[in-house]
Amino acid sequence: MPSLVLSNFNVFCAVLGGFVTLYGLVAHFVKERLYMSEPLIAVCAGVLFKHGTHWLRPEEYTFENEKNLETTTLDFTRLALGVQLVLAGVQIPARYLKTEWKSLTMLLGPGMTGMWVASSLLMWGLIPHFSYLHALAVAACITPTDPVLSNSIVKGKFADQNIPVDMQNLIIAESGANDGLGYPFLFFALYIIKYVMHDADGEGGGHAMAYWFGETWGYVILLSVLYGIVVGFLARLAMKYSKDREWIDHENHVVFPVVLALFIMGTCGLIGTDDLLACFVAGNVLNWDNVYRHDTIQDSFQETLDMLINLAIFMWLGAVCPWYEFVYNDGRIPLYRLIVLGLLIIVFRRLPIVWMTSSKIRQCQNLTHTLFMGYFGPIGVGAAFYLHVATEFLHEVRVDGHMREDVEDLREVLHLVVWFVIMTSIIVHGFSIPAGKLAFRMSRKVERFADSHPKLAGRNHYRKGEQRRRSLRASMSVSVSGQSGLPQPPRRVWGHESISNPIQLVPDEELGCGESESNLLRKYPSSG
Secondary structure (H helix, E strand, O other): OOOOOOOHHHHHHHHHHHHHHHHHHHHHHHHHHOOOOHHHHHHHHHHHHHHHOOOOOHHHHOOOOHHHHHHHHHHHHHHHHHHHHHHHHHHOOOOHHHHOHHHHHHHHHHHHHHHHHHHHHHHHHHOOOOOHHHHHHHHHHOOOOOHHHHHHHOOOHHHHHHOOHHHHHHHHHHHHHHHHOHHHHHHHHHHHHHHOOOOOOOOHHHHHHHHHHHHHHHHHHHHHHHHHHHHHHHHHHHHHHHHHOOOOOHHHHHHHHHHHHHHHHHHHHHHOOOHHHHHHHHHHHHOOOOHHHHHHOOOOHHHHHHHHHHHHHHHHHHHHOOHHHHHOOOOOOOHHHHHHHHHHHHHHOOHHHHHHHHHHOOOOOOHHHHHHHHHOOOOOHHHHHHHHHHHHHHHOOEEOOEEOHHHHHHHHHHHHHHHHHHHHHHHHHHHHHHHHHHHHHHHHHHHHHHHHOHHHHHHHHHHHHHHHHHHHHHHHOOOOOOOOOOOOOOEEEOOEEEOOOOOOOOOHHHHOOOOOHHHHHHHOOOOO
16 A cells, blocks of 8 residues: 655655745746845745744754764765855966955954954853853854855845955955864864863963964864865866866866865865865865866856755754754843844954955955945854864863863853854845845835925925036036046035036026026136
C-alpha cells in the first residue's frame, strides 16, 4: 500500500524547493520594484517554516543535540562564506588589492579597530554587570562586514543607478578581506580571558600574547594569505595551460572558482588555518590578469549560485535563531536594552570611523558617499560564523572539568547579543532602501499637493521662481572680454548674487513670480 514518508529529508527538500520556486516567480518584482533584499525574505521564510508551520526542524536534523546544531551551523556558514569569498575575489577588477591598497588599508586597519572598539563600548554601557574584556570578545564577532549581505546591496537596479562602480568594488573587496581578518580581534580577547583572568602564577599574560602573535597572526593569518596566493597562482597557470590547449570546456571553466573554494576550505580546515581569508586571496589572484572575469562576465551561473546560497543560508539562520530567548532569558538582558543596543550598533559601529578616515578613502568623494559607506556595513553570516568559533573555544575553558562561571555568563551573552544584532542588521538594512524610496515618493506627493492647494501654492510657486531666477542668471553671464559662451561665477553684492554684462532681461511671466529682472538689477547693480 502507498503511504506518506514524512522523513526530515523529504520535508526539507519540499520546503526549500517550493520556497525557491515561488520566490523565483516574483523575484524580479520583489528586487527591482520593491527593492527588498533576498536575505530578509529568506529569514522571514525560515521563521515561518520553523515556528509557524513546523516544517523545518533543525533540532531533529541534529539529533536534539545543541553542540551538533552549533557545529552544523558553523559548517554551513563556512561553506556559504567560502564560496562567496572566492566569487568576491574574482568579481573585483584585476590587481585590485594592489591598486586600491590605501583605501583598503584604512578600512581594514583603523576601520575594523574603530568598529571593534565602538561596538564594545556600547555593549559595556548597555549590558548589565558585563566586563569590558567580555564586551571586546562579543564585539569582535560583529566587527567584520558580511560579504553575503554586501553582495545584495551592490547588485541590482538600485546599485546600478545610485552607487558608483568604484564604491561597489570597494565594498565587495572590504567585506571579502575583513571577514577573514576577524580572528585577531576575537582571539585577543579570548586568550586573555582564558590565560590571564583567574591566573594565579602571573604568567598568563605571556602565554596569551605568545598564542596571539604566534598562532593567530603567524599560523592563522599569514599562512592563510600565503596559501591563498600559492593556490590562486597555480590555479591561474593551470587554467591558462588547459585553456590554451582546449582541454577545459565552458561548463567547468565557469564553475572553477566554486570547486576551488571547496578545495581551499577542506585543506585549510585540515591544517587549521583561516579558510575565509585564503578563499578571498585565492579568488583575487585567480583573476589577477582580469582574464577569467572577462571570459565569464556574460555568464549568469555565479549569480544563480549566489542566489541559491543566499536563500538557503538565511532560511537556515531564520530557523535556528533563538527568537524566544530574546524575550525570556531570565532577565540577563531585557528586551528593551537589546533593541536599543542593536539600533545604536547599526548607527555608531561604523559611521564615525568611516567619517573620520573618509579623506584617506578615494571612493568617498562627498558626504553622500561617506554616509553610504558608513551606514551600509551589514552584519550577517560572518557574525554567525565567529559566534560559533568563539563558542567552540569557550567550551574548552574549564576548571576541574567544569566551565568557569564567568565564561558561562560570557557564552550566554554572546549567544543573545550576536544573534540579535544579526537579525537587527538584516531587518534594518533590508528595509532601508524601500523606506528611502517610499520617503522620496511621499515627498514628491506632498510637493504636488502643495502646488495644487490654494494657500500653499503661492509659497511653493515663489520658492520655485527663486530657484529658476538664480539658474537663469548663471546662464546669462558672459566673459568680460566679450566672448560669449564663457560663463563667469556670479559675484556677491549686499548678500545677493549679481551678473556681469547681462545680455537678456527676463519678464515676470517666465520667472514665475517675484520682481522683474530689470527691477532687480536696478536695485542691486553689479559692482563691476
